[in-house]
Amino acid sequence: MYLKEVDRVLRPGGYWILSGPPINWKTYYKTWKRSKEDVQTEQRQIEALAESLCWEKKYEKGDMAIWKKKVNTKSCKSKSVNVCQTEDADDVWYKKMDTCVTPSPEVTNANDVAVGALKFPARLYAVPPRIANGLVDGVTTESYQEDNKLWKKHVNTYKRINNLIGTTRYRNVMDMNAGLGGFAAALESRKSWVMNVVPTIAKNTLGVIYERGLIGIYHDWCEGFSTYPRSYDLIHASGVFSLYKNECNLEDILLEMDRILRPEGTVIFRDEVDVLNKVRKIVGGMRWDAKIVDHEDGPLVPEKILVVVKQYWVAGSGNSTSNDQ
Numbered sequence: 001m002y003l004k005e006v007d008r009v010l011r012p013g014g015y016w017i018l019s020g021p022p023i024n025w026k027t028y029y030k031t032w033k034r035s036k037e038d039v040q041t042e043q044r045q046i047e048a049l050a051e052s053l054c055w056e057k058k059y060e061k062g063d064m065a066i067w068k069k070k071v072n073t074k075s076c077k078s079k080s081v082n083v084c085q086t087e088d089a090d091d092v093w094y095k096k097m098d099t100c101v102t103p104s105p106e107v108t109n110a111n112d113v114a115v116g117a118l119k120f121p122a123r124l125y126a127v128p129p130r131i132a133n134g135l136v137d138g139v140t141t142e143s144y145q146e147d148n149k150l151w152k153k154h155v156n157t158y159k160r161i162n163n164l165i166g167t168t169r170y171r172n173v174m175d176m177n178a179g180l181g182g183f184a185a186a187l188e189s190r191k192s193w194v195m196n197v198v199p200t201i202a203k204n205t206l207g208v209i210y211e212r213g214l215i216g217i218y219h220d221w222c223e224g225f226s227t228y229p230r231s232y233d234l235i236h237a238s239g240v241f242s243l244y245k246n247e248c249n250l251e252d253i254l255l256e257m258d259r260i261l262r263p264e265g266t267v268i269f270r271d272e273v274d275v276l277n278k279v280r281k282i283v284g285g286m287r288w289d290a291k292i293v294d295h296e297d298g299p300l301v302p303e304k305i306l307v308v309v310k311q312y313w314v315a316g317s318g319n320s321t322s323n324d325q
Contacts, residue, residue: 001099003046007053008089008102011210012114013071016055019064022046052081053101072107072114090207093200093218105129120213124185128211136208144180151182154238157296158268161307167191170234170266176257177202177240178216181209195232197225199243221256222248230262238270241279251282258286263312268305276306287311 006016021032025039032039050057054076055067070076084100104114116129125148127141134140159165166189175183178196187194196216198206209216219225221244235257241250257267267288269276280290288308295301 001097003049003053004099004101005097007055007069010069012069012104014069015058016050016067016069017064018046018067023060023065024063072112073104074107074109074112090204105133115211121188123211123213124188125212128208130207130211136205137203139180139205139208147180147182148185151186153296154270155183155186157305161293161305162266165234172232172262173234174232174236174260176221176235176237177243178205178209179203179238180205181212181214181216183236183238184209184214185212192234197221199240201247202243221253224256225260227260229259230265231260233262233265235261235265235267236270237267240271241269241275242271245275250278254279254282254286258288258310261310263310265310267308267310269308270303270305273302273304276304280306280308283308287313 010016021028022039022043025032025034025036025043029036029039047057050067054070054073056070057065058068059066082100084098084102086102089102107114116123116126118126127144130136131139131141131144155165164170166187168191171192173184173187173192173194175181175194175196176199178184178198179202181196184194184196194214196206196209196214197219198204198209198216200218200220206216206218221240237257240253244250244253261267269279271279273292276292280292283290288310290306290308293305293307295303295305
């Protein structure tokens with residue numbers, strides 16, 4: 001079942017690397033306190049399952065072996081696996097794993113790559129195959145391109161507000177409501193990386209994000225995010241609080257943001273002005289410095305930008321790098 005789940009998340013043409021038992025069992029079987037027959041059988045089972053999944057073994061030397069997944073199902077001759085009969089292979093949030101193989105997207109030619117053949121960074125702005133094939137509800141090629149233009153405009157505004165965005169000052173970045181990944185694409189820099197979060201109550205666009213060559217995850221912001229405290233230098237929250245206004249308390253989401261934001265880290269909120277006024281009132285008690293900025297198109301637009309910086313402070317010392325509110 002483990003390898004079938006690996007196959008589900010692995011892109012056609014992608015690689016799986018196994019480093020450790022039972023690879024190189026002839027050298028280590030005594031160290032592992034296992035018999036030759038036991039580890040040899042285990043490796044043969046892995047080899048057989050990989051072959052049934054249409055993975056081609058490309059390399060084995062020392063403690064490492066590498067398999068490559070076929071680029072599409074037409075190039076796969078194996079008929080021995082149970083194929084999942086699901087209408088939506090992406091619908092896996094809080095679902096039990098099944099002992100079946102998720103099929104790759106259909107192609108017309110045996111040489112075609114099921115998820116597109118472009119390499120990064122060309123993938124970043126090319127129309128993702130899911131959108132080109134009409135598989136994302138409500139998103140067309142034209143709306144995707146308009147979304148990219150919009151986020152380039154927004155990110156340019158953010159950089160005018162804070163000229164350190166795109167530098168090593170903000171290495172670890174999160175987008176709490178990533179949509180099609182436009183923010184991360186517009187921010188694209190070798191000096192930073194973006195964790196794109198697709199809320200579970202929003203439109204499922206995680207596949208688009210991965211097809212663009214970006215990284216992302218599903219998450220319900222009414223729950224804690226699985227990461228260490230003080231993980232992120234910059235958090236982007238566009239429309240998050242409007243999205244969750246009837247789901248859970250603003251305070252709970254803000255406290256989780258405070259937990260994962262580094263001291264002197266920055267949060268950029270983009271939302272309706274009424275929502276941002278509520279947020280600003282709350283963060284004032286969290287020792288965050290806050291400033292509301294008008295929309296790029298002028299003060300009459302109800303959507304605003306709230307920029308906050310988390311103060312560095314130590315409990316009981318009264319010391320911080322910013323003035324207390």
